[in-house]
Amino acid sequence: MRHFSPAMVRFIGVALLACAGLSGCGGGSGGGNSSSNAAAPASASAASSASTPVATAPTQPVPPAAPVNTTVTQSTTANVQPITVANIATGTRNMLQTSVTICVPGTTTCQTIDNIQVDTGSQGLRILASVLSPALALPSVTSSAGSTVGECSVFGTGYTWGAVRSADIQLAGEEAPGTSIQVIADPALPTVPTDCANAGISMQTATALRSNGILGVGPFAVDCGAGCASTALSRWYYGCSGSTCTSSTLAVSQQVANPISRFAADNNGLVIELPAVAATGASAVTGTMTFGIGSQANNVLGSAQVLPSNTATGFVSTSFQGLTYGTSFIDSGSNGLFLTLTSLPKCGLWFCPTSPQSFAATVTGSDGSTANATFAIGNATTLFGSGNNAFSNLAGPSSNYFDWGLPFFFGRRIFTAIESRVTPAGNGPYYAF
Incomplete structure (x- = not known):
């Protein structure tokens, strides 16, 4: 999952999600059959500027199934977030997932969302509106002109569209307060801008996304940067009024951010550790995502x-x-x-x-x-x-x-x-x- 900064062609990630079964598995990430050919990888991300070549993989339609719930038992160590690779209903293999808690900023109104993909190749938390509780009324991020901010995230084979909202993000014992996230398929912004819709297939459901969201913890602090702050760029941020959304600038401080960069401590990076697996693979593995580099003994x-x-x-x-x-x-x-x-x-x-x-x-x-x-x-x-x-x-x-x-x-x-x-x-x- 990688983004390119429009000004500096900033590469932030490519995620290639593969069909888990054999070819003929519903055309995407569903269960296998007896076909002799392994199924094709399907790109899940690679947000980019239009002028930058993006590493992508062919895609196939996705079968009508939603991921199963994979609740990740939380660690008692403040900077350690458990992560897992296990079976999901779409059958996609090697999907690294975790659970994320988000709260209405400054309150104890919170919800824990399971089946969130962990992605070191992108920046920011993106969650499907369909998995959010109606009680979790996250405030919209508004532009300097007072309009509601929407975002188009262009991936290798498609796009996600949704409103930018503010949330307190909790991971293990760490918190990123008042951080912008993308709420995918947010009903507040039902109309996808034409340039975004032309970017490929719609990845607005759990089946198409193969998860309930994406946790981008890559090497940059925000998903776009100075380019989006100075220039209204297509397929990035939009100012929306009613059903009309127009490309707009957005201050770096309001852009969808890597949550780790907003922690009070352990905010300079992360380490992912997964156990070795046999040559034939493993049914499931559990590992750790430890926040910070050189900030603690772990x-x-x-x-x-x-x-x-x-x-x-x-x-x-x-x-x-x-x-x-x-x-x-x-x-x-x-x-x-x-x-x-x-x-x-x-x-x-x-x-x-x-x-x-x-x-x-x-x-x-x-x-x-x-x-x-x-x-x-x-x-x-x-x-x-x-x-x-x-x-x-x-x-x-x-x-x-x-x-x-x-x-x-x-x-x-x-x-x-x-x-x-x-x-x-x-x-x-x-x-x-």
């Missing part, structure tokens, strides 16, 4: 190699089989590894080698620092047929980019530092593992 960098990312785009680069991919990113919102590789057979839009294959690559930061990374690719048809939901070796082809998706997280501690925030290893943005 989030020290230790021996992790720090790889500064581009301050405008968030990219690092990856060298693989003699080629270097400058468009490279580490993204928990992508449910597979996506890379350019012509030597392996494909089944549908996944790789399906006759036996598991091992590979090595080198990730390089913007300062020239490097880290070696090994990974494996298994047969997607076999993996999907196992009935498991968490895979470290699920991969598919890309075109001229390298996406270190969720499989890369299993068995590692992966840090994401937020832009300009001070850490023991210098200011963000950077990745470390």
Whole structure:
């Protein structure tokens, strides 16, 4: 899930969500059948400016099913948020999820929402209006002209549209007070602007989104930045009056924000830790999302190699089989590894080698620092047929980019530092593992 800053072409994320079963699984992320080909990945995000190429994957229609409820038992450690990969009704594999509590600002009127995707490739909390209690009357964010603010989030295969509202966001023992979020398909703004609707398929339901919302905890503090504050840009923020919404500027302080950046402490980044899984996968895994870097004993960098990312785009680069991919990113919102590789057979839009294959690559930061990374690719048809939901070796082809998706997280501690925030290893943005 990545956004591009219109002014600086800021890359913030690409999430590629795959069909969990075999091809013919209802055309999307539903249960499998006996077809011989693994199903295609379906892009769930990649918000961008129109002028910036976006790494996307083919998509298929989504079957008429909603995700099951996955309630995440909360930790007693203030800066540790439990996360899980488990079965969901759409059948999508490698979906990293958590539960988020939101409150009417300054009150104890709160609601905990389950089935929220955790995405290190985007910024901000986006929640479907359909899962919010009528009692949770979140105030609208209004522009300097007094109009209600709406937002269009353009993803790799479609869009979400909704009102920008203010909420206190609670994660573990941390709180982001009065933070702007996007309420997807908010009935207060029922008319989708034409330019937004033309961005692809509508992702306005739990089935299409494959979750109840997205928690963007990537390397930037807000989803757009200075570009949207100075220029009214298409497919970003809108000022709405009645059914008429017009592209509008919005102050950075009012933009949809990475909640971690609004914490009083532990606000310079996060570390995601997931256990290793067998080559055949696992039915379910539970891990942790720990807030802060070097702020407490449980989030020290230790021996992790720090790889500064581009301050405008968030990219690092990856060298693989003699080629270097400058468009490279580490993204928990992508449910597979996506890379350019012509030597392996494909089944549908996944790789399906006759036996598991091992590979090595080198990730390089913007300062020239490097880290070696090994990974494996298994047969997607076999993996999907196992009935498991968490895979470290699920991969598919890309075109001229390298996406270190969720499989890369299993068995590692992966840090994401937020832009300009001070850490023991210098200011963000950077990745470390």
